[in-house]
Amino acid sequence: MNRIKQLFLNEKFIFGVILLNAIVIFLQASNIDNLWIQIVDVVCTLAFMVEMGVKHAEYGLKGYWSSGWNRLDGILVIVSIPSIIALFIPTGLMDLSFLLVLRLLRALRFLRVLHFFPNFDQIIKGFKLALRESYSILLCFLVLIIVFGLVNCSLFKDIAPSYFATPLDSIYSVFRICTVEGWYDIPDAIAAATAPAVGSIVRFYFCILLIMGGIIGMSFINSIFVDAMVADNNDDVKAKLNEIEKKIDQLINEKNEK
Secondary structure (H helix, E strand, O other), X not given: OHHHHHHHOOHHHHHHHHXXXXXXXXXXXXXXXXXXXXXXXXXXXXHHHHHHHHHHHHHHHHHXXXXXXXXXXXXXXHHXXXXXXXXXXXXXXXXXXXXHHHHHHHHHHHHHHHXXXXXXXXXXXXXXXXXXXHHHHHHHXXXXXXXXXXXXXXXXXXXXXXXXXXXXXXXXXXXXXXOOOOOOHHHHHHHHOOOHHHHHHHHHHHHHHHXXXXXXXXXXXXXXXXXXXXXXXXXXXXXXXXXXHHHHHXXXXXXXXX
């Protein structure tokens, strides 16, 4: 019993099971499926269930669910249980959409590999800090996209309905322009449906929109987000530099006293 306990508390063993299960999911998604692959899939799911039970016995109910990673693992195990039950239910009695959901839930198990990455907790901490520092800029940028989306919908919905037929379509088209990729297709489509003089004005207008939103706006957001992401590292470096300066000052004072 102790050996089983040690085995399922061994992170390397669980990591191996996750990778094996990921291979099985990849094969199933590639339409390579047979009895042995299904058996391995079920064995992996049962292994995760046993791991969950062992950790409950080791840490207790409260201790297990107090950990964020354990909560993620537990939820993924729970949502995987129907995929085992489905094996014993005739296919004709189940809705195909339900089967697709089960296949999707099996793919989510690979999320468990995230907490094996080194310094992943630090990355998440930095990401939360970056969101907290830059959310106001992101909201302002979102408001600008919505405003220009509504304006463009009013101006071009009859000229280029494939891009601006509805406010949502128009907002998405403005977002496409801000991402720079393939932005010129939109003004070219409008220019082709209008007079040459109007087409030139339209192209100039979308160039300004591209520069303000796609080049300057996105670069500004990226710089703020990256700066906030590395803020913790900068604080550590500053703390170490201050400590070094204090030691240097201490050595200088000791030398002067002599």
